[in-house]
Amino acid sequence: MKTTVGDFLISRLKEAGVGHVLGVPGDFNLQFLDQIGRDGGLAFVGCCNELNAGYAADGYARLRGASALLLTYGVGDLSAICAIAGAAAEHVPVICITGAPPLEKMRKGVPLHHTLGTGDYADVLIAVAQFTAAQARLTPETAAAEIDRVIRTAIEARRPVYLQLPSDVSHVEIDAPDGPLLVGRMSSDERLEAALAHLGRLWDAASAPAILVDMDAERFGYASELLALAEATGTRFAALSTGKAILPEAHELSAGLYGGAASTAETRALVENSDCLIAAAPRFIEVNSGHFTAQLPQASVLLGSHSVEIEGQVYYGVEPQALLRAFLACLPASARPRSGNQRNAHAEASFGGPVPLTQARLWPRMANFIRPGDVVLAESGTSNIGLGREVLPADVTYIASNIWGSIGYTLPATLGTCLAAPDRRQVLFIGDGSFQLTAQELSTLLRLDQKPIIFVLNNRGYTIERFILGMTDAYNDVANWNYAGLPGVLTDRGNFHVRVASTEAELDDALSLAEDADRLVLIEMRLDAFDAPNALRRFGPATAEFDYGPLGPQRVRA
Known part of the structure; x- marks a missing residue:
C-alpha cells in the first residue's frame, strides 16, 4: 500500500498496543507530531x-506491553538515556x-545544532545502541522493513529499541506492507517434546518441588x-524481590520472598x-540475592525468554509458556486445582492517636x-x-526499579501507568530526595x-544512604520543601487534595480522604530523619561492607 514513512510508523505503534506517545517536542520531530495529530x-x-518522559514510557509499557517515547536528536536522546x-x-x-x-544533511556531514558541530552523526546512534536491542536510521528505501524489524524486536525481546526518523523523511511516500505486524514465537515441536519429557522425568522423581518467580515471568507472559x-499440584x-507480587503474595501456597541469606x-x-x-x-544481583548468598x-x-534450561541442558526454541501449558495438560486426572484461598495479608493493628509516625508501624498500615x-x-x-516485606493483596501490580535503581523513576512512571490503566487505582510511595529529582511531572x-x-516520605534526606555511610553528614541532606504546597504552585485549577501527616491520627484522616477521592491526592508524611525499616537498617551496613571492604570508612566511623 502507499503511505508515508511517518504514517506507517504510527500504524505499527497502534498495532503494538500503544495509545499514547510520551515525549518532548523539538524542531526535528515536529513533522512527526503533526502526523500524530x-x-x-x-x-x-x-x-x-526527556528523562521524565522515558520513565513515564517505562511505566506505561509495564502495563500495556509496549510504549512509545518521542525525542529530538542529540540533546533529547542523551537526556533520556538513563x-x-x-x-x-x-x-x-x-x-x-x-x-x-534531515537525512540529506546527515549524509553530507553538515554541522548542525544539537550535535557536536563536527558533522559526525554516528556518535548518538552508537551511544544509544549500548542500551537498546535494535536500532535503525530510517530511509525511504528501507523504512518499512526497518520499522517492522525494530518494533518486532522490542516486543519479542522485551527490551527498548531506537529509531531515528530524519525530518525530511517522515512525509516521504513509500510502498509498505498492508498486512499486520507479525510478531513470531520461536517454536520447535521436537524440542518441546524433548523438554517436556525431561521435565516429566524430573518432576516424577521429585519429592520436594517448588516454584521461584522473577520479573521475566511477568515480562514474557x-x-x-x-x-x-x-x-493444580499444591x-x-x-x-525474588525483583519478582514481588507477580504471583499473589497472600495465597496459601506463597512462601514469601527468597533472597539467599536474607530469606x-x-x-x-x-x-x-x-x-x-x-x-x-533469575538474574541475581546483590540486592535480590542476599549479597550473592x-x-x-x-x-x-x-x-x-525463548528457551528453557533443565538440569543444565538448554532447549533452544522452546517457549516457557508453551512448555508449562503442555506440562499442565499432561498432569494426571488425580491432580485437582486447589482452592487458591487468600490468607488475610494483615491483621488490623491498633493505629491512630497523637503517636508520631514511625517506619515500623507505617508500612503495615x-x-x-x-x-x-x-x-x-x-x-x-x-x-x-x-x-x-509486606504481603500485598491479590492482583496488585507492583512496580519498582529494582535492578537499575535510578531514584526519581516512580513519579513520572506513575504518569505512564495512569495513562496505560486509567480504570485502576494508582498508589505511589516516594521519598523526598527522589521526589525532588523529577517533581516537575x-x-x-x-x-x-x-x-x-x-505519598511523599519527608525525612529530610537520603535515608538509605544515611544507613550506608554518613548518617549525619550534609551530603545526605536535602532541602525541606513545602511538599503539600507544591500542587498549588503547579496549577490554579484546584484539582487536587493535599494533607500533611506527622502522627498516626493525621495519617488515618488523610487515608480516609484518599479512599474515595475524585482527584489527585498528595499526602506528605513527616518522619524522623534517622528512622528506617528494619530491613533497611540491615541492608545499609551490609552494603557498606560490600562496597568499601574491610578497610572502608564505615569501619573508621563505627
Missing part, C-alpha cells in the same frame, strides 16, 4: 523533560523514536501458568533444598490501605524496602487530571 489514533503527551538504560535492565519494551536532522501449576512458590529459614529451605525447582530464570539446586528448570487490583509504585530506597499529572494517590 492528524491520525487521531494516538495521543501525544508532552512531558517536562531511562532507556533502565528499561533495558528491567526488560521493558520502550520504542524510542527520535526526530533526526507465563506467570498465570506458574500459578496454575502451583494450584506446589509452594516464592519470589526466612523456611523459604530458603524450600528453594535451596528443592529436587525440582521451576524458576523464571542465593543458591539454586542442580535439579532446576530455568525458564528463560500502608499495606492494609492497598486494595486488590491497585497499581503500586515504590521508589528505590525506603519505600521499596519498607513495602518489600507532578504538573503533567495535574494538567491531565490524573488521580493517583501520592
Whole structure:
C-alpha cells in the first residue's frame, strides 16, 4: 500500500498496543507530531523533560506491553538515556523514536545544532545502541522493513529499541506492507517434546518441588501458568524481590520472598533444598540475592525468554509458556486445582492517636490501605524496602526499579501507568530526595487530571544512604520543601487534595480522604530523619561492607 514513512510508523505503534506517545517536542520531530495529530489514533503527551518522559514510557509499557517515547536528536536522546538504560535492565519494551536532522544533511556531514558541530552523526546512534536491542536510521528505501524489524524486536525481546526518523523523511511516500505486524514465537515441536519429557522425568522423581518467580515471568507472559501449576499440584512458590507480587503474595501456597541469606529459614529451605525447582530464570544481583548468598539446586528448570534450561541442558526454541501449558495438560486426572484461598495479608493493628509516625508501624498500615487490583509504585530506597516485606493483596501490580535503581523513576512512571490503566487505582510511595529529582511531572499529572494517590516520605534526606555511610553528614541532606504546597504552585485549577501527616491520627484522616477521592491526592508524611525499616537498617551496613571492604570508612566511623 502507499503511505508515508511517518504514517506507517504510527500504524505499527497502534498495532503494538500503544495509545499514547510520551515525549518532548523539538524542531526535528515536529513533522512527526503533526502526523500524530492528524491520525487521531494516538495521543501525544508532552512531558517536562526527556528523562521524565522515558520513565513515564517505562511505566506505561509495564502495563500495556509496549510504549512509545518521542525525542529530538542529540540533546533529547542523551537526556533520556538513563531511562532507556533502565528499561533495558528491567526488560521493558520502550520504542524510542527520535526526530533526526534531515537525512540529506546527515549524509553530507553538515554541522548542525544539537550535535557536536563536527558533522559526525554516528556518535548518538552508537551511544544509544549500548542500551537498546535494535536500532535503525530510517530511509525511504528501507523504512518499512526497518520499522517492522525494530518494533518486532522490542516486543519479542522485551527490551527498548531506537529509531531515528530524519525530518525530511517522515512525509516521504513509500510502498509498505498492508498486512499486520507479525510478531513470531520461536517454536520447535521436537524440542518441546524433548523438554517436556525431561521435565516429566524430573518432576516424577521429585519429592520436594517448588516454584521461584522473577520479573521475566511477568515480562514474557507465563506467570498465570506458574500459578496454575502451583494450584493444580499444591506446589509452594516464592519470589525474588525483583519478582514481588507477580504471583499473589497472600495465597496459601506463597512462601514469601527468597533472597539467599536474607530469606526466612523456611523459604530458603524450600528453594535451596528443592529436587525440582521451576524458576523464571533469575538474574541475581546483590540486592535480590542476599549479597550473592542465593543458591539454586542442580535439579532446576530455568525458564528463560525463548528457551528453557533443565538440569543444565538448554532447549533452544522452546517457549516457557508453551512448555508449562503442555506440562499442565499432561498432569494426571488425580491432580485437582486447589482452592487458591487468600490468607488475610494483615491483621488490623491498633493505629491512630497523637503517636508520631514511625517506619515500623507505617508500612503495615500502608499495606492494609492497598486494595486488590491497585497499581503500586515504590521508589528505590525506603519505600521499596519498607513495602518489600509486606504481603500485598491479590492482583496488585507492583512496580519498582529494582535492578537499575535510578531514584526519581516512580513519579513520572506513575504518569505512564495512569495513562496505560486509567480504570485502576494508582498508589505511589516516594521519598523526598527522589521526589525532588523529577517533581516537575507532578504538573503533567495535574494538567491531565490524573488521580493517583501520592505519598511523599519527608525525612529530610537520603535515608538509605544515611544507613550506608554518613548518617549525619550534609551530603545526605536535602532541602525541606513545602511538599503539600507544591500542587498549588503547579496549577490554579484546584484539582487536587493535599494533607500533611506527622502522627498516626493525621495519617488515618488523610487515608480516609484518599479512599474515595475524585482527584489527585498528595499526602506528605513527616518522619524522623534517622528512622528506617528494619530491613533497611540491615541492608545499609551490609552494603557498606560490600562496597568499601574491610578497610572502608564505615569501619573508621563505627
